[in-house]
Structures are given as C-alpha cells and as structure tokens.
Amino acid sequence: MHDALAGAASGQHGVLHLDHARDLGATTSWLSRQCDRGLLVRRAPRVYVFAGAPVTREQELLVEVLSAGPGALATADSALGLWSPELALPARPQIVLPASGGHRSDRAELRRSTDLALAKPTVLHSIPVVGVARALLDAARGRTPEEVVARIDACRRHRPIAIGALVEALHTHERRGRPGIDVFRQALRSLRREVTDSEFERLVLRDLRREGLPDPELHRLVRLPGEDPIELDVSWSGVRLDVELDGRDHTARARTARRDRQRDRLLQAAGYVVARYTWDDYVSDRAAMLAEIARFLDQCSNP
DSSP: HHHHHHHHHHHHTTEEHHHHHTTTOOOHHHHHHHHTTSSSSETHHHHEEETSOOOOHHHHHHHHHHTTTTOOOHHHHHHHHHHHSSSOSSOOOEEEETTTTOOOOOEEEEESOGGGGGGEEEEEEEEEEEEEEHHHHTTTTTTOOHHHOOOOOOTTTTSSOOOOHHHHHHHHHHHHTTHHHHHHHHHGGGGGOOOHHHHHOOOHHHHHHHHHHHOEEEEEEOOOOOSSEEEEEEEETTEEEEEEEEOHHHHHHHHHHHHHHHHHHHHHHTEEEEEEEEEHHHHHHHHHHHHHHHHHEEEHHOO
C-alpha cells in the first residue's frame, strides 16, 4: 500500500489528496497510522505529503490548490510561474476557486470567481492551473501595463500564444470594475506593433461571422475610371463599403496618411463608404466597432 501511494505522490511533488489515496485502497485510519509513524504529514484537511519529499514552492502550491476543493486552480503569478520558467512562483500561492466555495486559508491568496468556466483550465507540472491568457489577466491586478507586457513576453518566449487569444480573454472576461482589466487592455494596445494586418483581419472576420453577417471578400480590387486599381481590405460584393483594418502603430500610419486620404476620397467620390479601424479601436471597444460595421453594411446594402 505504502509503495503504491508513494509512487502516485512521486509524480506530484510528494502530495496526495485523500480521495486519490482512497482510490488506491487506503483508509483514513491507515493514513492516520502513517502520520503517527512519521511517514506522512497531514498538511491540510484531506491533503497529505510524504515525509522526505523536497519542500518546494510547487509542492506548497499544489497543497493549497487541492485543499481549496473541487474547481480550484492556480492563477496569476502562481500560474505564470508554471507557464514560463523565466517567472518565479510567488511565496504565497495565488488560487482562484468558485465563488460558492467556503474554503479559507492563511497561507494563500484566495480569489473567488463566478466565471471559472472561461478560465480554460489545464494541468502543468501536475498542478491544476488556469489558461495562460486568464493567468495574465489575473496577474494584471495592481500592476502597470509595462509589467504585464513583460510577463506576456516571458510566456511567449517559451510557448506560442496568439495575440487573438489574449484579446478574446479581454473581451470574454470584461465587466465593469474587474480588477486589472483596464491595465490588461492597455497592455494589449501596446502590442500593436506585433499585430500583422493578416492577424487583425482574421480576428475581425471571425467576429463578423459570429455576429451573423455575410462573409466578406478580402483584398478585392476596385477599378475606378482613370485611376490605378484600389485594394479594399474587407468588402462585400455589390456593396459599396470598404472596411480598412490598420494594425500598424501611429508612426507607421503617419507615413501613409496622405496616400490613405487620397485613396479614401477617390472611393467616397465613387459612392463608397470607407470605414477605418485601428488595433486600438478593436481592443478598446470591439462590440461598438462590430455594431458600426453591421450598420454600415445594412445602409450600403439598402441605400
């Protein structure tokens, strides 16, 4: 019995939950005897650690997650320390658990949540954690945008993280007064230099489909009398609407501003509505941007 439990615990920092031990055939009285003999240490209600297992921050974190009950996950810096080897685990574990949970702990920072269904949980180093985007959002509480960007970069150096996934986390978790949400939004705005036009287009097309709008065409060429062909970023066949998506930063946009204005005037003179949106527009208020595109599409489809 001891060997079976020790083998199971060896893969999870020497930690064993009571339910797991019972699944392997242990009883509470047997576990109590092992504690009396000094072979096990009861570290928290229903959580045991094998004596002699190295005491690490990973072990402390797993103990706190398991003792917090079903649905509890490591989050914020405690999750980021697992997502990226560049980031250290904090001495005080940061745990998110369902809002209805009654668990208390003096050893951990507990955060209660009503939206854990959005957390995209996984397991890293045998520890249940929130997804990296949620971890970054939770870690934004009390920090500057620059500190959040540094954490994003530390994670991206070791794991592929799409900027679109971070934006999705922003918008799905967005609610008034959520700690860290404004800082997280500012951090994502500052990533504009890394957002390619093709990625910006992919995100907007996905959102347009979700809104039930007709599939548009990308990079369609329009030929106006006496002018060179003009490429439209996003447009609809038979509809004089041009949606331009610009993921570039302010400096890059300034270099082409004169050319863009001339192009827009030519299209408008030909009866087109030209709607330009930047990455900042998308991150700041995606819903308003999509609603405006839908309104323009309706107006141009039914003049």
